[in-house]
Amino acid sequence: MQGASFSPHDDQRYMAAAIRLSRRHLGLTGTNPSVATLLVRDDGIGPYIVGRGVTTVGGRPHAEPQALDEAGERARGAVAYVTLEPCAHHGRTPPCAEALIRAGVARVVGAARDPDPRVSGRGYAMLRAAGIEVTEGVLAEEAADLLKAYLTRSTKKRPEVILKLALSNDGKIGIQGEGQVPITGEIARRQVHVMRAEADAILVGIGTALVDDPLLTCRLPGLSARSPARIVLDRLLRLPIDSQLVRSAKEVPLFLAAGGEADPARRAMLKEAGAEFLAVEAMDGQIALPELLDDLAARGFSSLLVEGGASTAAAFLAEGLVDRLCLFISPGSIGARGIAAPVDPDHIPSGFRLLRQASFGEDHYFEYVRAD
Ligand code: AOF
Protein backbone atom coordinates (compact mmCIF):
# COMPACT_ATOMS: atom_id res chain seq x y z
CA MET A 1 0.00 0.00 0.00
CA GLN A 2 1.14 3.50 -0.91
CA GLY A 3 1.02 4.96 2.59
CA ALA A 4 3.25 2.27 4.00
CA SER A 5 6.33 3.44 2.09
CA PHE A 6 6.63 6.67 4.09
CA SER A 7 9.22 6.75 6.87
CA PRO A 8 8.62 8.42 10.25
CA HIS A 9 11.05 11.06 9.03
CA ASP A 10 8.82 11.74 5.98
CA ASP A 11 5.83 11.99 8.30
CA GLN A 12 7.56 14.59 10.45
CA ARG A 13 8.80 16.55 7.46
CA TYR A 14 5.37 16.78 5.82
CA MET A 15 3.62 17.48 9.10
CA ALA A 16 6.09 20.32 9.75
CA ALA A 17 5.22 21.71 6.30
CA ALA A 18 1.49 21.40 7.04
CA ILE A 19 1.97 23.23 10.36
CA ARG A 20 3.79 26.06 8.56
CA LEU A 21 0.91 26.27 6.08
CA SER A 22 -1.67 26.38 8.90
CA ARG A 23 -0.11 29.65 10.09
CA ARG A 24 -1.40 31.41 6.98
CA HIS A 25 -4.91 32.10 8.25
CA LEU A 26 -4.21 32.53 11.97
CA GLY A 27 -6.57 35.17 13.32
CA LEU A 28 -8.76 35.05 10.19
CA THR A 29 -10.92 31.96 10.69
CA GLY A 30 -13.24 33.21 13.44
CA THR A 31 -14.11 30.53 15.98
CA ASN A 32 -12.75 27.85 13.67
CA PRO A 33 -9.06 26.98 13.99
CA SER A 34 -6.70 27.59 11.07
CA VAL A 35 -5.92 24.01 10.05
CA ALA A 36 -3.86 22.71 7.13
CA THR A 37 -3.91 19.55 5.06
CA LEU A 38 -1.25 18.24 2.70
CA LEU A 39 -1.81 15.28 0.38
CA VAL A 40 1.40 13.49 -0.50
CA ARG A 41 2.01 10.64 -2.97
CA ASP A 42 4.89 8.38 -3.70
CA ASP A 43 4.79 6.74 -7.11
CA GLY A 44 8.23 5.20 -6.68
CA ILE A 45 10.26 8.37 -7.22
CA GLY A 46 9.99 9.64 -3.65
CA PRO A 47 7.13 11.55 -1.98
CA TYR A 48 5.67 14.69 -3.54
CA ILE A 49 2.76 16.98 -2.68
CA VAL A 50 -0.41 16.73 -4.78
CA GLY A 51 -2.81 18.85 -2.76
CA ARG A 52 -2.76 21.49 -0.08
CA GLY A 53 -5.48 23.26 1.84
CA VAL A 54 -5.82 25.65 4.74
CA THR A 55 -9.08 26.56 6.51
CA THR A 56 -10.69 29.36 4.51
CA VAL A 57 -10.87 32.93 5.83
CA GLY A 58 -14.08 33.05 7.87
CA GLY A 59 -13.74 29.35 8.81
CA ARG A 60 -15.30 27.41 5.93
CA PRO A 61 -14.66 25.44 3.78
CA HIS A 62 -12.33 23.42 5.99
CA ALA A 63 -8.78 22.52 4.92
CA GLU A 64 -9.37 18.94 3.75
CA PRO A 65 -11.84 19.47 0.87
CA GLN A 66 -9.58 22.11 -0.61
CA ALA A 67 -6.57 19.80 -0.60
CA LEU A 68 -8.75 17.02 -2.07
CA ASP A 69 -10.02 19.37 -4.80
CA GLU A 70 -6.49 20.30 -5.78
CA ALA A 71 -5.35 16.67 -5.87
CA GLY A 72 -8.35 15.35 -7.78
CA GLU A 73 -7.85 11.66 -8.72
CA ARG A 74 -4.30 11.81 -7.40
CA ALA A 75 -5.72 11.79 -3.85
CA ARG A 76 -6.44 8.07 -4.27
CA GLY A 77 -3.69 6.18 -2.45
CA ALA A 78 -2.09 9.38 -1.10
CA VAL A 79 -1.16 10.11 2.51
CA ALA A 80 -3.09 12.99 4.13
CA TYR A 81 -1.27 15.14 6.70
CA VAL A 82 -3.72 17.04 8.90
CA THR A 83 -2.68 19.42 11.68
CA LEU A 84 -6.00 18.77 13.49
CA GLU A 85 -8.12 15.63 13.60
CA PRO A 86 -10.55 15.76 10.62
CA CYS A 87 -14.07 16.66 11.67
CA ALA A 88 -16.72 13.97 12.04
CA HIS A 89 -19.84 16.13 12.22
CA HIS A 90 -22.32 17.42 9.70
CA GLY A 91 -21.97 21.17 10.21
CA ARG A 92 -22.42 23.60 7.40
CA THR A 93 -20.15 21.23 5.45
CA PRO A 94 -20.12 17.39 5.42
CA PRO A 95 -17.53 15.70 7.67
CA CYS A 96 -13.94 15.95 6.43
CA ALA A 97 -13.25 12.39 7.62
CA GLU A 98 -15.94 11.24 5.18
CA ALA A 99 -14.43 13.28 2.35
CA LEU A 100 -11.02 11.68 2.95
CA ILE A 101 -12.61 8.20 2.94
CA ARG A 102 -14.52 8.91 -0.27
CA ALA A 103 -11.38 10.19 -2.00
CA GLY A 104 -9.61 6.92 -1.21
CA VAL A 105 -6.60 8.20 0.73
CA ALA A 106 -4.39 5.35 1.91
CA ARG A 107 -3.35 6.74 5.26
CA VAL A 108 -4.00 9.76 7.49
CA VAL A 109 -1.30 11.30 9.64
CA GLY A 110 -2.74 13.61 12.30
CA ALA A 111 -1.10 15.98 14.77
CA ALA A 112 -3.57 17.27 17.40
CA ARG A 113 -6.88 15.80 18.57
CA ASP A 114 -9.92 18.02 18.20
CA PRO A 115 -11.54 18.74 21.60
CA ASP A 116 -14.81 19.82 19.92
CA PRO A 117 -17.35 17.43 21.51
CA ARG A 118 -18.77 16.74 18.02
CA VAL A 119 -15.35 15.39 16.98
CA SER A 120 -13.10 14.39 19.91
CA GLY A 121 -11.73 11.09 18.58
CA ARG A 122 -14.68 10.37 16.28
CA GLY A 123 -12.84 11.73 13.24
CA TYR A 124 -9.97 9.28 13.66
CA ALA A 125 -12.42 6.47 14.54
CA MET A 126 -14.42 7.03 11.33
CA LEU A 127 -11.25 6.77 9.27
CA ARG A 128 -10.14 3.58 11.01
CA ALA A 129 -13.60 2.05 10.67
CA ALA A 130 -13.27 2.59 6.90
CA GLY A 131 -10.00 0.65 6.91
CA ILE A 132 -7.72 3.66 6.65
CA GLU A 133 -4.50 3.51 8.63
CA VAL A 134 -4.21 6.44 11.04
CA THR A 135 -1.01 7.69 12.66
CA GLU A 136 -1.91 10.12 15.44
CA GLY A 137 0.12 12.61 17.42
CA VAL A 138 2.87 13.43 14.90
CA LEU A 139 4.37 16.81 15.96
CA ALA A 140 1.32 17.19 18.20
CA GLU A 141 2.97 19.84 20.40
CA GLU A 142 4.10 21.94 17.46
CA ALA A 143 0.62 21.82 15.92
CA ALA A 144 -1.05 22.56 19.26
CA ASP A 145 1.11 25.67 19.56
CA LEU A 146 -0.57 27.18 16.46
CA LEU A 147 -3.96 25.82 17.52
CA LYS A 148 -3.54 27.19 21.04
CA ALA A 149 -6.13 29.96 20.69
CA TYR A 150 -8.76 27.50 19.47
CA LEU A 151 -7.78 24.88 22.06
CA THR A 152 -7.88 27.43 24.90
CA ARG A 153 -11.29 28.75 23.89
CA SER A 154 -12.64 25.19 23.52
CA THR A 155 -11.34 23.91 26.84
CA LYS A 156 -11.21 27.00 29.09
CA LYS A 157 -14.09 28.93 27.49
CA ARG A 158 -11.93 32.01 27.27
CA PRO A 159 -9.46 33.39 24.72
CA GLU A 160 -5.77 32.57 24.85
CA VAL A 161 -4.08 35.57 26.51
CA ILE A 162 -0.75 36.57 25.01
CA LEU A 163 1.17 39.20 26.94
CA LYS A 164 3.74 41.08 24.92
CA LEU A 165 6.27 43.34 26.61
CA ALA A 166 9.18 45.33 25.18
CA LEU A 167 11.88 45.81 27.83
CA SER A 168 15.16 47.68 27.98
CA ASN A 169 18.22 45.80 29.11
CA ASP A 170 17.70 47.18 32.63
CA GLY A 171 14.10 45.94 32.79
CA LYS A 172 12.16 49.13 31.99
CA ILE A 173 9.18 49.43 29.65
CA GLY A 174 9.05 53.20 29.23
CA ILE A 175 9.79 56.53 30.90
CA GLN A 176 7.46 58.02 33.50
CA GLY A 177 5.29 60.77 31.99
CA GLU A 178 6.60 60.37 28.47
CA GLY A 179 4.60 59.04 25.55
CA GLN A 180 5.70 56.24 23.26
CA VAL A 181 9.37 55.64 24.03
CA PRO A 182 11.01 53.51 21.37
CA ILE A 183 12.55 50.56 23.19
CA THR A 184 13.08 47.93 20.53
CA GLY A 185 14.23 48.41 16.95
CA GLU A 186 12.33 48.36 13.69
CA ILE A 187 12.60 44.61 13.07
CA ALA A 188 11.15 43.75 16.48
CA ARG A 189 8.39 46.28 15.94
CA ARG A 190 7.48 44.64 12.66
CA GLN A 191 7.34 41.31 14.46
CA VAL A 192 4.84 42.82 16.90
CA HIS A 193 2.69 43.81 13.93
CA VAL A 194 2.78 40.16 12.77
CA MET A 195 1.56 39.19 16.25
CA ARG A 196 -1.26 41.72 15.90
CA ALA A 197 -2.21 40.26 12.51
CA GLU A 198 -2.40 36.77 14.01
CA ALA A 199 -4.47 37.81 17.06
CA ASP A 200 -8.25 38.21 17.17
CA ALA A 201 -8.10 41.16 19.54
CA ILE A 202 -5.54 43.44 21.15
CA LEU A 203 -5.90 45.13 24.53
CA VAL A 204 -4.32 48.06 26.38
CA GLY A 205 -5.11 49.89 29.60
CA ILE A 206 -6.46 53.45 29.54
CA GLY A 207 -3.14 54.79 30.90
CA THR A 208 -1.32 53.60 27.80
CA ALA A 209 -4.16 54.79 25.55
CA LEU A 210 -3.96 58.30 27.07
CA VAL A 211 -0.18 58.65 27.06
CA ASP A 212 0.60 56.96 23.73
CA ASP A 213 -2.54 57.74 21.69
CA PRO A 214 -1.92 54.48 19.81
CA LEU A 215 -3.77 53.19 16.76
CA LEU A 216 -3.14 49.49 17.57
CA THR A 217 -3.57 48.33 14.00
CA CYS A 218 -1.39 46.04 11.92
CA ARG A 219 0.52 48.30 9.58
CA LEU A 220 2.64 45.84 7.64
CA PRO A 221 2.48 46.30 3.87
CA GLY A 222 -0.30 44.10 2.52
CA LEU A 223 -1.54 43.09 5.97
CA SER A 224 -3.53 46.15 7.05
CA ALA A 225 -6.78 44.24 6.50
CA ARG A 226 -5.61 41.93 9.27
CA SER A 227 -5.89 44.47 12.08
CA PRO A 228 -7.50 42.83 15.10
CA ALA A 229 -10.31 44.35 17.14
CA ARG A 230 -8.96 46.86 19.67
CA ILE A 231 -9.96 46.84 23.33
CA VAL A 232 -9.28 49.44 26.00
CA LEU A 233 -9.75 48.86 29.72
CA ASP A 234 -11.40 52.21 30.37
CA ARG A 235 -13.32 51.99 33.62
CA LEU A 236 -14.38 55.64 33.64
CA LEU A 237 -14.51 56.16 29.86
CA ARG A 238 -11.69 58.65 29.75
CA LEU A 239 -10.68 57.82 26.18
CA PRO A 240 -10.82 61.12 24.21
CA ILE A 241 -13.22 61.36 21.31
CA ASP A 242 -10.41 62.72 19.15
CA SER A 243 -7.97 59.90 20.02
CA GLN A 244 -6.66 57.82 17.13
CA LEU A 245 -8.50 54.80 18.51
CA VAL A 246 -11.90 56.49 18.48
CA ARG A 247 -11.31 58.27 15.18
CA SER A 248 -10.64 54.91 13.50
CA ALA A 249 -13.47 53.03 15.28
CA LYS A 250 -15.66 52.87 12.20
CA GLU A 251 -12.89 51.14 10.19
CA VAL A 252 -11.38 48.83 12.82
CA PRO A 253 -13.61 47.66 15.70
CA LEU A 254 -13.03 49.34 19.06
CA PHE A 255 -14.41 47.84 22.27
CA LEU A 256 -14.35 49.66 25.58
CA ALA A 257 -14.46 47.86 28.91
CA ALA A 258 -16.10 50.37 31.23
CA GLY A 259 -17.58 50.14 34.70
CA GLY A 260 -21.15 51.03 35.67
CA GLU A 261 -19.88 54.30 37.18
CA ALA A 262 -18.83 55.67 33.76
CA ASP A 263 -20.69 58.77 32.62
CA PRO A 264 -23.70 57.75 30.43
CA ALA A 265 -23.31 60.88 28.29
CA ARG A 266 -19.74 59.90 27.42
CA ARG A 267 -20.88 56.38 26.70
CA ALA A 268 -23.47 57.72 24.24
CA MET A 269 -20.90 59.97 22.58
CA LEU A 270 -18.36 57.17 22.21
CA LYS A 271 -21.04 54.86 20.88
CA GLU A 272 -22.01 57.46 18.31
CA ALA A 273 -18.34 57.58 17.25
CA GLY A 274 -18.41 53.82 16.60
CA ALA A 275 -17.12 52.31 19.87
CA GLU A 276 -18.77 49.19 21.28
CA PHE A 277 -18.99 48.18 24.92
CA LEU A 278 -18.08 44.93 26.62
CA ALA A 279 -20.32 43.44 29.29
CA VAL A 280 -18.07 43.95 32.31
CA GLU A 281 -18.19 45.51 35.71
CA ALA A 282 -15.53 47.09 37.85
CA MET A 283 -14.73 45.66 41.25
CA ASP A 284 -12.54 47.52 43.75
CA GLY A 285 -11.69 50.04 41.06
CA GLN A 286 -10.58 47.36 38.59
CA ILE A 287 -12.33 45.86 35.57
CA ALA A 288 -13.13 42.20 36.33
CA LEU A 289 -10.82 40.43 33.88
CA PRO A 290 -12.38 36.92 33.99
CA GLU A 291 -15.75 38.46 33.06
CA LEU A 292 -14.12 40.40 30.28
CA LEU A 293 -12.56 37.21 28.90
CA ASP A 294 -15.93 35.41 29.13
CA ASP A 295 -17.54 38.16 27.08
CA LEU A 296 -14.76 38.05 24.48
CA ALA A 297 -15.08 34.26 24.15
CA ALA A 298 -18.84 34.62 23.72
CA ARG A 299 -18.21 37.08 20.91
CA GLY A 300 -16.01 34.51 19.18
CA PHE A 301 -12.59 35.92 20.04
CA SER A 302 -10.08 33.09 20.54
CA SER A 303 -6.89 35.06 21.13
CA LEU A 304 -6.16 38.31 22.96
CA LEU A 305 -2.85 40.14 22.66
CA VAL A 306 -2.23 42.30 25.74
CA GLU A 307 0.18 45.12 24.93
CA GLY A 308 0.39 46.98 28.26
CA GLY A 309 0.97 49.14 30.11
CA ALA A 310 2.65 47.94 33.25
CA SER A 311 -0.40 47.82 35.52
CA THR A 312 -2.61 46.12 32.92
CA ALA A 313 0.09 43.51 32.33
CA ALA A 314 0.55 43.07 36.09
CA ALA A 315 -3.21 42.56 36.56
CA PHE A 316 -3.39 39.77 33.97
CA LEU A 317 -0.29 38.13 35.48
CA ALA A 318 -1.55 38.44 39.07
CA GLU A 319 -4.79 36.66 38.15
CA GLY A 320 -2.93 33.84 36.42
CA LEU A 321 -4.61 34.70 33.13
CA VAL A 322 -1.51 34.87 30.92
CA ASP A 323 -1.06 31.82 28.67
CA ARG A 324 1.89 33.09 26.66
CA LEU A 325 4.49 35.62 27.65
CA CYS A 326 6.47 37.28 24.85
CA LEU A 327 9.43 39.43 25.85
CA PHE A 328 11.39 41.60 23.46
CA ILE A 329 14.56 42.79 25.19
CA SER A 330 16.65 45.60 23.73
CA PRO A 331 20.37 46.06 24.35
CA GLY A 332 19.96 49.69 25.57
CA SER A 333 19.31 50.86 29.14
CA ILE A 334 16.78 53.46 30.31
CA GLY A 335 18.00 54.10 33.85
CA ALA A 336 16.32 55.35 37.01
CA ARG A 337 13.58 57.37 35.24
CA GLY A 338 12.26 54.19 33.66
CA ILE A 339 9.01 52.41 34.51
CA ALA A 340 9.83 48.98 35.87
CA ALA A 341 8.50 46.06 33.83
CA PRO A 342 5.94 43.85 35.55
CA VAL A 343 8.15 40.85 34.77
CA ASP A 344 11.80 40.34 35.59
CA PRO A 345 13.35 38.35 32.72
CA ASP A 346 15.74 36.76 35.24
CA HIS A 347 12.83 35.59 37.40
CA ILE A 348 10.04 34.47 35.12
CA PRO A 349 6.93 33.61 37.19
CA SER A 350 6.70 29.94 38.05
CA GLY A 351 4.54 27.80 35.82
CA PHE A 352 6.00 29.18 32.58
CA ARG A 353 8.50 27.38 30.37
CA LEU A 354 10.65 28.79 27.59
CA LEU A 355 9.19 27.75 24.23
CA ARG A 356 11.47 29.62 21.83
CA GLN A 357 13.97 32.38 21.58
CA ALA A 358 15.14 34.43 18.63
CA SER A 359 16.90 37.63 17.64
CA PHE A 360 15.10 40.42 15.82
CA GLY A 361 17.85 42.81 14.73
CA GLU A 362 19.59 43.96 17.90
CA ASP A 363 16.77 42.79 20.13
CA HIS A 364 16.34 39.42 21.79
CA TYR A 365 13.05 37.62 21.94
CA PHE A 366 11.95 35.09 24.57
CA GLU A 367 8.60 33.33 24.39
CA TYR A 368 7.25 31.47 27.41
CA VAL A 369 4.12 29.39 27.67
CA ARG A 370 2.18 28.32 30.72
CA ALA A 371 2.95 24.72 31.42
CA ASP A 372 -0.69 23.54 31.74
C1 AOF B 1 -11.56 20.17 10.01
N1 AOF B 1 -10.83 20.93 9.16
O1 AOF B 1 -10.01 22.87 8.47
C2 AOF B 1 -11.19 22.85 10.49
C3 AOF B 1 -11.90 22.05 11.43
O2 AOF B 1 -18.94 25.04 12.17
P1 AOF B 1 -18.21 24.03 11.37
O3 AOF B 1 -19.10 23.00 10.74
O4 AOF B 1 -17.29 24.66 10.36
O5 AOF B 1 -17.29 23.19 12.36
C4 AOF B 1 -16.38 23.86 13.19
C5 AOF B 1 -15.50 22.82 13.84
O6 AOF B 1 -14.73 22.17 12.85
C6 AOF B 1 -14.48 23.38 14.80
O7 AOF B 1 -15.01 23.51 16.09
C7 AOF B 1 -13.44 22.29 14.77
O8 AOF B 1 -13.89 21.19 15.53
C8 AOF B 1 -13.44 21.86 13.32
N2 AOF B 1 -12.44 22.59 12.55
N3 AOF B 1 -12.02 20.73 11.17
O9 AOF B 1 -11.79 19.00 9.76
C9 AOF B 1 -10.65 22.24 9.32
N4 AOF B 1 -11.03 24.18 10.68
Ligand code: ZN
Ligand atom coordinates in the same frame (compact mmCIF):
# COMPACT_ATOMS: atom_id res chain seq x y z
ZN1 ZN C 1 -13.91 19.44 8.54
